[in-house]
Amino acid sequence: MDHFFRTEYGKAVSHLTSKFGASNLELAEDSVQEALIKAMQTWPYAQIPDNPTGWILRVARNKMIDQLRRDQKTTQQEVPETTEEMNEDLSLESINDDMVRMMFACCHPSLSQEYQIILTLKILGGLSVREISSSLLKKEETVAKAYTRAKKKFKQEEIKLLLPPANEIEKRLEMVLKIIYLLFNEGYKSAEGEMLIRKELCEDAIRLNRVLLESEICNTPTANSLMALMHFHAARFSARTDENGDIITLENQDRSKWDQNLINQGLFYLEQASDDGGINEYIIQAAISAVHCQAPSFEETNWMEILRLYDLQLQITPSPIVRLNRIVPLEKVHGPHVAYTEIEELEETSFFDEYYLFYAIKSDLLNTLGESSEARVSLKRAIDLTKNEREKAYLKDKLKSI
Amino acid sequence: MKKYLYVFRGGDEGYADQSPEQMQAHMQRWGEWMAKVKAEGYPLQQEGKVVGKAGDVITDGPFTEGKEVVGGYVVLDANDMDHAVELSKDCPIFEFGGTTEVREVITEMGM
Numbered sequence: 001m002d003h004f005f006r007t008e009y010g011k012a013v014s015h016l017t018s019k020f021g022a023s024n025l026e027l028a029e030d031s032v033q034e035a036l037i038k039a040m041q042t043w044p045y046a047q048i049p050d051n052p053t054g055w056i057l058r059v060a061r062n063k064m065i066d067q068l069r070r071d072q073k074t075t076q077q078e079v080p081e082t083t084e085e086m087n088e089d090l091s092l093e094s095i096n097d098d099m100v101r102m103m104f105a106c107c108h109p110s111l112s113q114e115y116q117i118i119l120t121l122k123i124l125g126g127l128s129v130r131e132i133s134s135s136l137l138k139k140e141e142t143v144a145k146a147y148t149r150a151k152k153k154f155k156q157e158e159i160k161l162l163l164p165p166a167n168e169i170e171k172r173l174e175m176v177l178k179i180i181y182l183l184f185n186e187g188y189k190s191a192e193g194e195m196l197i198r199k200e201l202c203e204d205a206i207r208l209n210r211v212l213l214e215s216e217i218c219n220t221p222t223a224n225s226l227m228a229l230m231h232f233h234a235a236r237f238s239a240r241t242d243e244n245g246d247i248i249t250l251e252n253q254d255r256s257k258w259d260q261n262l263i264n265q266g267l268f269y270l271e272q273a274s275d276d277g278g279i280n281e282y283i284i285q286a287a288i289s290a291v292h293c294q295a296p297s298f299e300e301t302n303w304m305e306i307l308r309l310y311d312l313q314l315q316i317t318p319s320p321i322v323r324l325n326r327i328v329p330l331e332k333v334h335g336p337h338v339a340y341t342e343i344e345e346l347e348e349t350s351f352f353d354e355y356y357l358f359y360a361i362k363s364d365l366l367n368t369l370g371e372s373s374e375a376r377v378s379l380k381r382a383i384d385l386t387k388n389e390r391e392k393a394y395l396k397d398k399l400k401s402i
Numbered sequence: 403m404k405k406y407l408y409v410f411r412g413g414d415e416g417y418a419d420q421s422p423e424q425m426q427a428h429m430q431r432w433g434e435w436m437a438k439v440k441a442e443g444y445p446l447q448q449e450g451k452v453v454g455k456a457g458d459v460i461t462d463g464p465f466t467e468g469k470e471v472v473g474g475y476v477v478l479d480a481n482d483m484d485h486a487v488e489l490s491k492d493c494p495i496f497e498f499g500g501t502t503e504v505r506e507v508i509t510e511m512g513m
Contacts, residue, residue, distance in 0.1 A: 005422035005429075037417045040425045041473060042445040044432035128421030 003200070005036050007207070008053060009126030011095050012060045014102035018161045020064065022105065022154060027067055028060075029123075035060035057090050099124065100215045101161040103208065107176045110157045115150035116179050122147055125183075125204045135201050136186060163217065173218055174281075177226050180205045180212075181282070184230050188237075199237065206230050224273035225282035231266030232289035235259040247394050251298045263293045284313045303332035320351040327361055336368045356385035360395060363402075372402050403479040405507035406486040408441070408493075410473045413500025431494040436476065439489045443476030473500070477507060 009032055016028035035056050049055040106119040121132045129147060133140040164172040187201030209227045212218040239257035242248055270286050288309045295301035310326035323346055331339035343362050352358035359382035366375035376399065383395045420428065435441075448471060454460040480486035486504050495502050 005426035009422040036422055036425050040429040044429055044436055045443060045445050045474060126422045131421055
């Protein structure tokens with residue numbers, strides 16, 4: 001029953017909005033909310049219905065139709081009768097398609113990224129405004145306002161709950177995947193805020209990606225790559241922090257805590273993604289994570305392979321960030337001198353002037369090269385630059401050991 | 403052991419702003435409580451009618467303010483009234499300001 005109501009909320013609102021149009025989004029939300037209240041009030045007295053999903057969908061749909069009938073008297077709008085066909089629409093496949101359509105609608109190009117995220121979390125994630133604000137570390141009021149504006153825009157643009165035409169699918173799917181990955185990262189990055197709810201954000205991202213994969217047109221190598229990447233990250237979730245919530249780096253993680261089941265699933269998706277031999281935004285990152293996940297220890301990691309993958313990534317996206325991330329495998333394969341030369345070149349670009357991680361990595365290298373006083377200067381700069389208290393604590397701890 | 407009737411009233415206003423996750427948690431606590439005290443009963447629809455003599459409908463429900471509306475009832479076994487009140491202690495009805503009325507069921511006549 002984990003998060004059952006939340007999952008059902010997304011299904012039912014997507015279904016009703018697909019049926020009755022985006023202009024009825026709010027009514028769909030209210031109807032589903034009422035159906036869940038009814039479930040909450042009645043299910044404990046007896047057994048949970050055999051098909052709880054169908055129960056909620058039917059109750060919500062009936063409430064919605066009742067309300068539309070009441071409104072009909074003033075608006076003259078036609079309200080459809082409940083038909084056999086409507087009941088057939090409640091099949092799992094059909095509901096999944098409704099959710100896919102809703103995902104494309106929430107991530108519509110006419111909406112800002114902020115709106116896309118909030119709509120996705122509220123409608124498909126079934127989170128309340130308060131829960132969204134605590135998972136995104138934003139003020140409740142800010143999120144509430146943004147959601148109202150987002151819904152208004154949603155209606156103004158008359159966003160239809162349709163699948164994009166075939167020639168646009170790839171581009172539109174890219175936007176949906178981007179939002180999913182942003183959600184995942186919101187949950188994954190640093191241990192700020194309520195740990196539990198942030199972990200749930202990661203689970204939601206994976207759940208939404210799964211909805212896409214179950215739809216034939218969205219089961220693409222890119223969607224599989226992202227799914228693989230998120231599985232590899234999620235596998236390491238509980239090994240990433242100690243009992244105080246402090247960060248443990250990859251090097252020092254207890255690998256027996258990695259979730260082997262998630263790793264295996266990740267490998268499955270990576271295989272699916274590699275079928276056509278193509279390259280996409282997520283596949284190299286996923287492949288790098290796969291190498292880490294399969295290494296028995298940090299030392300025994302296949303650094304050659306990781307360096308090769310970073311080189312490949314650099315060819316596609318020659319960004320300073322990729323170059324920075326490439327430093328560690330570069331050092332492992334070619335030694336600290338080569339890696340330090342690269343760091344110096346990167347420093348000249350001034351791209352990293354305000355980026356704490358750059359100085360942390362630089363400090364590590366200097367320390368390895370025996371330049372401990374310079375290492376200390378660099379680490380202090382990293383400490384000044386990071387705003388995250390846990391990162392700060394971790395780096396300060398490191399400073400003591402130099 | 404004697405039988406006791408619990409009549410649950412109110413609490414509904416608080417439900418509207420609950421998130422799906424919170425509602426599910428609330429429902430699960432109800433289920434746990436009912437299993438713990440071995441309660442059996444039924445929820446009630448909000449709508450109803452009050453009927454007077456000879457089937458004349460006096461009024462359509464709801465009869466009173468929201469907090470007075472009976473949402474459901476259960477019957478369970480307890481040693482005495484104190485025990486019955488004690489058993490209601492963890493009942494989730496109180497989470498949103500609802501109340502329960504506890505009444506002993508008369509099962510033996512002429513006492």
